Amino acid sequence: MDDQQQRRSITTISTREVYRNPWMSVREDEIVHPDGTPGIYGYIQRADFVLVIPEENDGFHLVEEYRYPIRRRSWSFPQGSAKAPTRQDEARTELAEETGLRADDMRFLGRLDNSHGLSDQSMHVFVATGLTAGETAREPTEQDMRQTWVSRAEFEQMILRGEVTDASSVAAYGLYRLKTGSEPEKPSQLGN
Numbered sequence: 001m002d003d004q005q006q007r008r009s010i011t012t013i014s015t016r017e018v019y020r021n022p023w024m025s026v027r028e029d030e031i032v033h034p035d036g037t038p039g040i041y042g043y044i045q046r047a048d049f050v051l052v053i054p055e056e057n058d059g060f061h062l063v064e065e066y067r068y069p070i071r072r073r074s075w076s077f078p079q080g081s082a083k084a085p086t087r088q089d090e091a092r093t094e095l096a097e098e099t100g101l102r103a104d105d106m107r108f109l110g111r112l113d114n115s116h117g118l119s120d121q122s123m124h125v126f127v128a129t130g131l132t133a134g135e136t137a138r139e140p141t142e143q144d145m146r147q148t149w150v151s152r153a154e155f156e157q158m159i160l161r162g163e164v165t166d167a168s169s170v171a172a173y174g175l176y177r178l179k180t181g182s183e184p185e186k187p188s189q190l191g192n
Helices: 003-007 087-099 152-160 167-180
Strands: 011-021 024-032 038-045 049-056 059-067 072-076 102-113 122-132 146-151
Touching: 049 087, 049 102, 049 167, 059 087, 059 152, 072 167, 087 102, 087 122, 102 167, 122 167, 146 152, 152 167
Parallel strands: 049 122
Antiparallel strands: 011 024, 024 038, 049 059, 059 072, 059 146, 102 122
16 A cells, blocks of 8 residues: 555544344444544445346347335346355356346456445446346246346437436446447437
């Protein structure tokens, strides 16, 4: 760590768990800011998750389900956590459970922090190709889930129209475009 980074560090004096359930915990830390001012910092601890971009025929498979915190249905790439020996196996499991799709190739794109000012959770982004249809194995809470395939151009329009608002999916798509070197569809449509 260089001198500038060290000067900007926050010192943790104490930490305590203030809430826990099977999916998350909330911590409150007593801290000292870089300027010496005392304070507190509350944050959420959650397990990392995988997000899979199922790519096929210049388009993507999406899932839609009711999301209780926002009180509406939402389109996104398949994502979640599953018990598996590796992140790649976890991505294969999530893809199969939510869509029934099996992938010949599951390529890691990168890790993104989900909400770095609020949570320690990260997502591990994969692109799935060579897809074969199969049966889903959705969890009880995913029984209302449906899926569809959309072209890449339609997916971008869904983002612009506010139909895809899942920040994880939009960020993963940005990473996908940067890693694959793909150009945006219809750049003149941005902002309309």
